[in-house]
Amino acid sequence: MKVKVFLHGYFSKFHEGPIEVIANTVAEAVALVTPQLPGFRPNAVRGRHRISVAGCDKVEDLYRPAKDGEIHLIPQFAGGKKGGYLQILLGVALVAVGWFAGIGWLVQAGALAFLGGVAQMLSPAPSSDDDQKKSHYLGAADNTVKIGTRIPFLYGEDLCGGHYLSFDTDAIITG
Known part of the structure; x- marks a missing residue:
């Protein structure tokens, strides 16, 4: 099914006019359009762009055919919390x-x-990782990471702390 994808807000800077793709569902059309445009690539500061599809309020709506053969992509507003x-x-x-x-x-x-x-x-609400167990036996390490975190390789001279790759000890004292 031929679908026209319209970009609104600051997304309209990424491509002029509608983009025509052949897709069966809204999610398939979004998956076809976003990797092709350089503007949708993740930013080092903000990360990935948050996209809102007009008329798709639930996840189930993304897996249905586009209404009238049109999809409207809008930047999703992301605030911190409801306080203030x-x-x-x-x-x-x-x-x-x-x-x-x-x-x-x-x-x-x-x-x-x-x-x-x-x-x-x-401002974004801070997330707390209370379930993560941290070791207090190694002194003041400069970097603390979770399991599965990517570890960069540095070339040249740079001042950075190290990572303990295999250290998870729980000390239980019984007496």
């Missing part, structure tokens, strides 16, 4: 009170609280 609303409301209230009372420092504090709430909403 209270801080934004507090900041707006402080700005309003400071403005009407004529207190300059209160307006500044409210503006900072507002911007901090916005930054909290947009």
Whole structure:
């Protein structure tokens, strides 16, 4: 089935106009288009591009034929977490009170609280690896890695810490 893939947002810089591919499902069309365009290659800072397909709200929708033979790829907005609303409301209230009372420092504090709430909403939430067991017996190692992490080879001179490739000891003291 012939499908037209339209790129929206900053994806439109990757290719002008629609891209025509022959695919049976939406996922197959996306898999055909994204490796072909250099703009979809992962970035060293941001990583892979997050793609949202218009009309596909569930994973099951990706494995159905495209509606009307068209697929619209949109950049997915990725924020951190849902927090920060209270801080934004507090900041707006402080700005309003400071403005009407004529207190300059209160307006500044409210503006900072507002911007901090916005930054909290947009920044990614940190992930914690509580289940990973770390050894405290080796001293202060510069690098800590999980099993399966790629280990780069360095050529020339560079200052970096080493990796312990095979060390997983749990000491249990019974007495």
